[in-house]
Each structure stands twice: as structure tokens, then as C-alpha cells.
Amino acid sequence: MSSNPSRKRLVRLAIVILMTAFVLAYLVPVYWIVITSFKPESKSLTWPPQFIPREVTLDNYKVAFQFKSVFWYMKNSLIISTGSVLVSLVFGCLAAYSLAKLRWGKKGKQNLLLWIMGLKIMPPIAVAIPIYLIFIKLKLIDTYLGMIIAYIFFNLPFVIWLAYGYFKELPNEIIEAANIDGCGFGRLMGRIIVPLTTPGLITVFLLTFMTSWNEFLFAVKLSAFRVRTLPVLISGFIIDRGLLWGQVCAVATISVIPVILMSLFIQRYIVAGLTFGAIKG
Amino acid sequence: MKEKRLKWVLVAPALIMIISLIVFPLFYALRAALYLYRYGKPFRFVGLQNFIELFNNPLALNAVLNTVIYVIIAVSAEMILGLVLAMIMNRELRGFSRPVRAALTIPMFIAPVVVGIIWRMIYNPQYGLFDWLLGIRNFAPTGGNHALYFVIIADIWQWTPFMYIIILASLQSVSPELIEASIIDGAGQWQRTTRIILPTISAALIIAFTLRFMEATKALDIIYTLTFGGPGTDTETVGFMIFRLAFNDIRIGTATAFSWLYTIIISIILGFFMNWLNRRYEIV
Numbered sequence: 001m002s003s004n005p006s007r008k009r010l011v012r013l014a015i016v017i018l019m020t021a022f023v024l025a026y027l028v029p030v031y032w033i034v035i036t037s038f039k040p041e042s043k044s045l046t047w048p049p050q051f052i053p054r055e056v057t058l059d060n061y062k063v064a065f066q067f068k069s070v071f072w073y074m075k076n077s078l079i080i081s082t083g084s085v086l087v088s089l090v091f092g093c094l095a096a097y098s099l100a101k102l103r104w105g106k107k108g109k110q111n112l113l114l115w116i117m118g119l120k121i122m123p124p125i126a127v128a129i130p131i132y133l134i135f136i137k138l139k140l141i142d143t144y145l146g147m148i149i150a151y152i153f154f155n156l157p158f159v160i161w162l163a164y165g166y167f168k169e170l171p172n173e174i175i176e177a178a179n180i181d182g183c184g185f186g187r188l189m190g191r192i193i194v195p196l197t198t199p200g201l202i203t204v205f206l207l208t209f210m211t212s213w214n215e216f217l218f219a220v221k222l223s224a225f226r227v228r229t230l231p232v233l234i235s236g237f238i239i240d241r242g243l244l245w246g247q248v249c250a251v252a253t254i255s256v257i258p259v260i261l262m263s264l265f266i267q268r269y270i271v272a273g274l275t276f277g278a279i280k281g
Numbered sequence: 282m283k284e285k286r287l288k289w290v291l292v293a294p295a296l297i298m299i300i301s302l303i304v305f306p307l308f309y310a311l312r313a314a315l316y317l318y319r320y321g322k323p324f325r326f327v328g329l330q331n332f333i334e335l336f337n338n339p340l341a342l343n344a345v346l347n348t349v350i351y352v353i354i355a356v357s358a359e360m361i362l363g364l365v366l367a368m369i370m371n372r373e374l375r376g377f378s379r380p381v382r383a384a385l386t387i388p389m390f391i392a393p394v395v396v397g398i399i400w401r402m403i404y405n406p407q408y409g410l411f412d413w414l415l416g417i418r419n420f421a422p423t424g425g426n427h428a429l430y431f432v433i434i435a436d437i438w439q440w441t442p443f444m445y446i447i448i449l450a451s452l453q454s455v456s457p458e459l460i461e462a463s464i465i466d467g468a469g470q471w472q473r474t475t476r477i478i479l480p481t482i483s484a485a486l487i488i489a490f491t492l493r494f495m496e497a498t499k500a501l502d503i504i505y506t507l508t509f510g511g512p513g514t515d516t517e518t519v520g521f522m523i524f525r526l527a528f529n530d531i532r533i534g535t536a537t538a539f540s541w542l543y544t545i546i547i548s549i550i551l552g553f554f555m556n557w558l559n560r561r562y563e564i565v
Binding site for chain 2: 011012015016018019022023025026027028029030032033036045046047048049091092094095097098099102103104110112114116117118119120121122123124125126127129130131132133134149150152153156157160185210213214215216217221230231234235237238245248249252255256259260262263264267270271274275276278279
């Protein structure tokens with residue numbers, strides 16, 4: 001059956017078409033957002049759809065950068081994401097190193113790791129409501145500090161898990177040798193452990209950064225005015241200002257570009273990253 | 282420093298953060314669930330009244346059913362599509378797997394609020410790509426009682442690549458000797474797939490399934506920008522309803538009661554599952 005060469009070629013052609021359609025299903029909507037952002041508002045949606053715009057304009061971007069500009073929201077997103085990711089990365093790595101390389105009872109370590117992983121099961125809304133109430137009392141609503149603290153909620157367990165996976169792979173001999181040479185803990189981390197796992201740690205950094213950058217639920221409730229992030233701005237277009245498609249698309253394009261660029265950097269580690277390190281890519 | 286002390290010193294800050302950010306708030310929420318906590322009304326203890334109210338609220342049942350439908354259809358469709366596409370790719374077009382993967386990682390990292398916007402545009406009844414593609418007009422995918430299924434399509438769109446990428450990676454790690462041996466032994470293609478390939482990648486399949494299941498139960502952002510739970514409450518999932526109760530209706534007591542019940546149920550289901558998974562595949 002499959003020895004028939006013309007039939008084999010036909011099957012292959014069908015497969016190529018299928019896979020092309022699959023990829024196009026992803027590229028077209030993204031292209032659609034980008035292209036709509038360059039169309040004048042009156043032509044943002046047309047029938048039949050214009051895949052190649054007849055008129056190109058930067059008006060949507062001009063509006064986006066006026067008044068309370070997109071830059072301002074981007075700055076907020078950037079400060080909050082970076083702050084939270086750095087705190088989570090430092091303390092997550094310390095905990096992960098301890099669990100991966102120091103002497104723990106097998107049962108105790110397993111329970112602790114499973115418990116940390118189990119925290120990811122919880123719907124974020126279950127924590128978002130009490131954190132909102134607590135933050136009102138502590139006057140942390142609408143502050144960078146509050147947002148950074150809140151984002152540790154999803155970043156920290158993720159960092160511990162992935163870093164644990166990377167540290168566990170390191171041969172024990174290196175650490176023993178360093179200990180014999182009288183290398184203190186700080187130097188051991190700074191000179192040996194971190195440099196050896198840098199690619200992995202960069203992946204962890206980028207993945208947690210992207211999660212924070214895209215986060216919406218905490219952002220929309222824990223900010224009121226001063227620390228609103230990009231996703232909150234985007235959701236606001238739909239609710240309060242009616243449907244200014246051109247502008248929504250301009251803002252969406254601006255928010256998506258950095259994330260797409262980052263996702264290209266972590267291709268090699270993506271599988272481990274997506275599965276909490278449970279599967280090595 | 283003695284190793285015994287050091288190991289705790291290193292874990293302590295992370296543990297303290299987790300406890301104060303997750304464990305403490307959860308108990309704070311439990312306390313709120315026992316109180317009447319509404320806008321403009323005095324704050325007072327009401328015992329289990331919030332929970333009882335929830336059981337009598339038909340909208341809560343509606344949200345639970347919507348979530349069950351959402352999770353089951355979305356996750357199984359993503360799994361099946363991802364598996365089929367990954368198997369095809371692995372057999373026929375191995376050379377292209379890297380560029381294809383690069384294109385397919387994009388949707389996973391687009392903010393769900395943006396995915397909601399994208400699909401809102403696609404589903405636009407006057408000018409949407411969806412109607413255009415089907416050659417019809419004025420059909421509103423998110424406008425009738427079928428809206429939930431079209432929201433699910435958006436979820437499937439965003440997360441099928443997740444399954445695809447994980448499954449393809451594990452397919453590529455199946456040793457070629459194993460496949461060759463089975464060919465020599467005369468196994469047909471179907472037998473090879475069901476007896477050798479699927480069992481070898483089963484750990485990856487189950488892990489991918491569990492992770493997606495876990496995330497799908499939390500669905501909220503994408504609904505917020507795509508339909509805002511509407512029309513009516515047709516696309517309201519549990520996560521979205523709790524959000525609405527807490528922040529739109531300011532019924533914090535009912536919302537926290539619901540979120541506690543929901544967390545317990547999800548934890549029981551996934552807890553059993555993960556425990557079993559860990560015993561079988563020793564992930565930790």
C-alpha cells in the first residue's frame with residue numbers, strides 16, 4: 001500500500017497542507033491584530049476583510065502615545081514584573097538549592113516539593129480576594145510594592161520547581177570539591193552553581209517575566225489608578241470605551257511584541273519550562 | 282555554617298513568603314466566608330449561611346456546569362489535536378519541526394486578555410473573520426446559547442500548541458532502535474502506535490493533561506475580554522462568577538465561600554491524580 005510512490009506523495013502533500021493550515025491558524029490572527037492597528041479607525045473592520053490594507057496610518061499609535069500614554073502602562077508592567085521576578089528568583093533559587101543539594105530526608109523533601117507544586121492547583125481568584133482585603137487594610141492597594149508582593153504568589157512556586165530540576169542535575173563532586181577548597185556558600189553559588197545553570201535560570205526568568213507581564217486578575221483589582229498595567233489597559237478598552245478596534249489592536253501589538261521576542265529565546269528550554277521541569281526537552 | 286542549619290535557612294524565606302501570601306490569605310478568606318460581607322450592610326457573623334445560599338443559587342450550578350463542559354471539551358480537544366498533529370509531524374516532516382514550533386509558541390505567551398480581544402474580533406457578527414470564512418454573515422458566535430462552545434474554541438486555539446510541543450518533544454525522544462525492533466518483529470503501524478509509542482510517551486501525556494486541566498479550571502481572563510460571562514450568564518465559569526460576586530456585586534462572603542468550596546474540590550481531584558502520578562512515574 002505505502003509502497004505505491006504516487007500515493008505516498010499525495011499523502012505527504014495532504015500532510016504539508018494540513019500542517020500549513022495549522023501554522024496559519026496561529027499566524028493569521030496575530031497578523032490581523034497588527035494590520036488592524038495600522039488601519040484608520042473608520043476602516044478597522046470591513047466586509048469583506050482587508051488582508052492588505054489600502055490605507056496605512058499611524059493614527060492609532062499616535063493616540064495610544066498621547067494623554068496617559070502606553071509608555072506609562074508599559075513602565076508599570078516593567079517595574080512590577082521585573083521586581084517580582086527578581087525577588088522570586090533569588091529566594092526561589094536558595095530554596096531550590098537547599099532542596100536539591102543539601103541533605104533532606106527523602107519523605108520530607110518529597111512532601112515539601114509536592115506541597116509547593118500543589119499550590120499551583122489553587123485558582124488564583126481564591127487568593128486574589130483575601131489579598132485584596134488584606135491589602136486594603138495594609139494600604140498596599142495601588143502601590144508597586146503591593147503588586148510586586150502579590151505576583152510572588154505565582155512566580156515563587158514556579159521558580160522553586162524549575163530551579164530544583166536544574167540544580168539536581170549538577171554533579172555532587174563539584175560541590176564537594178568546592179567545599180574541600182574552603183569555598184563559602186556565597187562564593188559557591190556565585191562562582192559555580194549559578195554560572196553552570198545560567199541558560200536554565202534565564203529561561204526561568206523569561207517565563208516568569210512573561211507570566212507577570214500578561215497577568216490580569218491581580219492587576220485589575222490591586223491597582224486603582226497609579227500602577228495599572230498593560231493587560232488592565234487592554235481590558236478597559238472593551239468595557240468602558242466601546243470598541244475602538246484600531247486602538248485596542250495598537251496597544252495589543254505593543255504589549256505582545258516583547259513577549260514574542262522573548263519566547264524565541266527560550267525555544268531550547270521550552271518543554272522543560274512548560275512542564276515545571278517534569279519533562280526534559 | 283552547619284549543613285543542617287543552612288538547609289533550613291535557605292528554605293525559610295521562600296516558605297515564609299508562601300505562607301504569608303497563600304496560606305494566611307486562604308484562612309483569611311475562610312473567615313470572610315463566615316460573615317455577611319456586603320456593600321452597605323453591617324459586617325456580622327452568619328455562620329454557614331453563605332454556603333447554604335450558594336447551594337440554593339441556580340447561577341452557581343450554572344457556573345459549575347459551564348466549567349465542567351469547558352474543562353472537559355477544551356482539554357480533551359487540545360490533547361487529541363496536539364497528539365495527532367505531533368504524530369504526523371514526527372513521522373513526515375521532522376525537518377520542519379523547529380520553525381513550526383517557533384510559530385506555535387507565540388499564542389501561549391500572548392496575554393489571555395489579548396486572546397479574548399483577538400477572538401472578539403474574529404467572532405464579530407458584522408465583520409468577523411469567522412463568518413467570512415464560513416461564507417455567512419450576521420451570525421454571532423458568542424451571541425446565542427451556543428456561546429460557551431465558541432469560547433472553548435478560543436481556549437483550544439491558545440493551548441493546542443502546548444500539547445503539541447510537549448508531545449512532539451517526547452515522541453522525538455522515543456529511541457529509534459525500539460521502533461526498528463518492532464518493525465523487524467512484524468508489528469503493523471497501528472500496533473506500533475498503540476503498543477509501543479503511546480505507552481512510551483504516556484508519562485508526558487499525563488503530565489501535559491494534568492497541567493492543562495489545572496489551568497483550564499482557572500479560566501477567567503479570556504472570558505473577561507471575550508464575552509464578560511455573557512450573554513446573560515451563559516459563559517460564566519466558576520472562576521468568573523467568583524470574580525463577579527466579589528468585585529462587581531460586592532458579595533465578598535458568598536464569593537469566598539464559593540472559592541473555598543471550589544478550591545477544595547479541585548484540590549481533591551488533582552491531589553489524588555498527582556499523588557498517583559508521582560508514585561507511578563517518580564517525578565519528584
